[in-house]
Amino acid sequence: MYQKIYQKNSFNTLPCFLLLSIGFFLCFAMPANAQKIFNAKSATLDNGLQIIVVENHRVPVATQMIWYKIGAADELKGKSGIVHFLEHLMFKGHEHQELGSYGPGEFSRIVRSIGGKDNAFTGQDYTAYYQSVTVEHLEEMMKIEAARMRGLNVPKEEVSSENKVICEERRQRTDNKPRAQLAEKINAALFPVHPYGIPIIGWMEEMKTLNWNDAKHFYDQYYVPNNALLVVSGDVTLPQIVAMATRTYGLLPAGKEISERKRAVSQTPVAPHDPIIMKHENVQQSLFQRLYRLPGARQNAKAALALEVLEEILGAPSTGRLYKSLVIEKKLAANISFYYSSATWDDGTAGISATPVSNDVIDSLRLSIDEVLRNMAQNGPTKNEVNDAITRLKTGAIYARDSLSGPAMIIGRNMITGTSLDDIESWPEKISAVTVQDVQDVAQLYLNPDKLTYTPPVEGILLPKNDHNKNARKDEKGEE
Numbered sequence: 001m002y003q004k005i006y007q008k009n010s011f012n013t014l015p016c017f018l019l020l021s022i023g024f025f026l027c028f029a030m031p032a033n034a035q036k037i038f039n040a041k042s043a044t045l046d047n048g049l050q051i052i053v054v055e056n057h058r059v060p061v062a063t064q065m066i067w068y069k070i071g072a073a074d075e076l077k078g079k080s081g082i083v084h085f086l087e088h089l090m091f092k093g094h095e096h097q098e099l100g101s102y103g104p105g106e107f108s109r110i111v112r113s114i115g116g117k118d119n120a121f122t123g124q125d126y127t128a129y130y131q132s133v134t135v136e137h138l139e140e141m142m143k144i145e146a147a148r149m150r151g152l153n154v155p156k157e158e159v160s161s162e163n164k165v166i167c168e169e170r171r172q173r174t175d176n177k178p179r180a181q182l183a184e185k186i187n188a189a190l191f192p193v194h195p196y197g198i199p200i201i202g203w204m205e206e207m208k209t210l211n212w213n214d215a216k217h218f219y220d221q222y223y224v225p226n227n228a229l230l231v232v233s234g235d236v237t238l239p240q241i242v243a244m245a246t247r248t249y250g251l252l253p254a255g256k257e258i259s260e261r262k263r264a265v266s267q268t269p270v271a272p273h274d275p276i277i278m279k280h281e282n283v284q285q286s287l288f289q290r291l292y293r294l295p296g297a298r299q300n301a302k303a304a305l306a307l308e309v310l311e312e313i314l315g316a317p318s319t320g321r322l323y324k325s326l327v328i329e330k331k332l333a334a335n336i337s338f339y340y341s342s343a344t345w346d347d348g349t350a351g352i353s354a355t356p357v358s359n360d361v362i363d364s365l366r367l368s369i370d371e372v373l374r375n376m377a378q379n380g381p382t383k384n385e386v387n388d389a390i391t392r393l394k395t396g397a398i399y400a401r402d403s404l405s406g407p408a409m410i411i412g413r414n415m416i417t418g419t420s421l422d423d424i425e426s427w428p429e430k431i432s433a434v435t436v437q438d439v440q441d442v443a444q445l446y447l448n449p450d451k452l453t454y455t456p457p458v459e460g461i462l463l464p465k466n467d468h469n470k471n472a473r474k475d476e477k478g479e480e
């Protein structure tokens with residue numbers, strides 16, 4: 001599950017102010033007999049705030065990450081984008097009698113002035129905020145974060161200017177990017193009766209109408225200690241963090257009890273969808289994408305583990321079956337990737353993304369991808385492939401363990417989407433138990449091109465505007 005945080009091609013997280021920095025892992029091996037990945041410790045304050053601490057004493061720094069169980073998929077109809085808008089407003093000022101008052105942008109300025117980093121991101125199932133600082137400043141960060149959990153107070157003019165900021169963010173990230181537009185259309189087709197089909201950033205027409213009342217409604221309901229998870233990783237201990245949290249977050253009263261979220265999910269099978277074909281003048285190189293809807297870890301933990309191993313066997317860069325077949329042997333694609341995302345409250349997704357060597361080979365490319373998947377479904381992986389994949393996954397977990405904010409990110413994202421801390425900690429043991437048969441079973445059930453028993457995948461093809469191949473002609477209307 002660790003690598004899910006740093007999704008190559010994630011459809012369900014929208015990082016904001018800064019892109020999450022990746023690739024900062026340092027090599028530092030766990031003891032060979034360690035049973036748990038993180039050896040995390042936990043506690044809960046009287047007001048319901050859940051606390052997780054991961055100790056790492058190599059350098060005197062720490063990351064505090066606060067996760068709220070509220071995401072874009074929990075928005076009300078017609079208010080798409082409000083959860084992300086609220087995330088932006090959280091940086092625009094707050095006042096709290098006991099914990100202090102801070103003007104627009106002040107929190108981030110304080111973080112920068114002490115040489116720290118901060119960030120926030122919104123997903124379909126969560127909203128999270130973090131700061132990485134030296135340990136001496138951690139309590140101050142907790143105090144300011146606690147103050148804005150219950151003291152949000154944004155000047156009117158900041159609300160309207162921030163509304164323009166999110167609309168501009170949508171223009172830049174989606175409306176001006178053909179790939180993002182295609183991804184949005186594929187996602188909408190894959191989740192026609194589920195909020196995951198609505199983009200996290202929202203639909204532009206609805207975003208323009210979002211206001212303070214909309215944001216405040218969500219804030220008051222969900223930004224409460226009993227709907228939050230505080231994860232701190234770094235040079236700290238649980239007793240220290242509980243003491244600091246008691247002095248800061250502990251001053252906040254619990255909010256109303258929040259029932260477990262249930263999104264409207266239709267039981268009606270989703271009909272197969274024609275490929276979505278998009279032509280765009282800014283496109284130089286065509287793109288093929290296919291997105292599957294399959295169980296996430298909360299829905300089916302055993303299948304999710306097998307799918308993680310399958311992801312590695314099919315999609316490992318340079319050595320995965322898809323790369324070997326499509327790029328090296330058949331030379332149909334310049335590149336191909338496969339990912340599976342399991343940290344979701346409802347259904348997870350798996351996606352294939354390929355750059356065809358030319359627009360004329362798209363049909364052959366699709367058929368060849370199917371051939372790889374069919375072979376996996378019919379014959380399964382080899383024992384060696386499964387062993388190697390498990391070894392690589394476990395090595396990745398060791399690196400993740402030793403990064404500064406990695407553990408907070410992994411634990412937060414998986415717990416907030418319904419995986420228990422015990423299940424996260426025992427992941428190495430569980431992934432080691434995945435068998436050849438388990439992997440073949442999930443390939444047969446979810447990726448077999450001849451027998452799709454779950455929800456049919458949705459394909460998208462992005463083509464240059466002036467392309468004249470037959471795929472392009474299928475859609476004379478175009479979607480620009």
Ligand SMILES: [Zn+2]
Binds near residue numbers: 015016084088166169
């Ligand atoms: Zn944003």
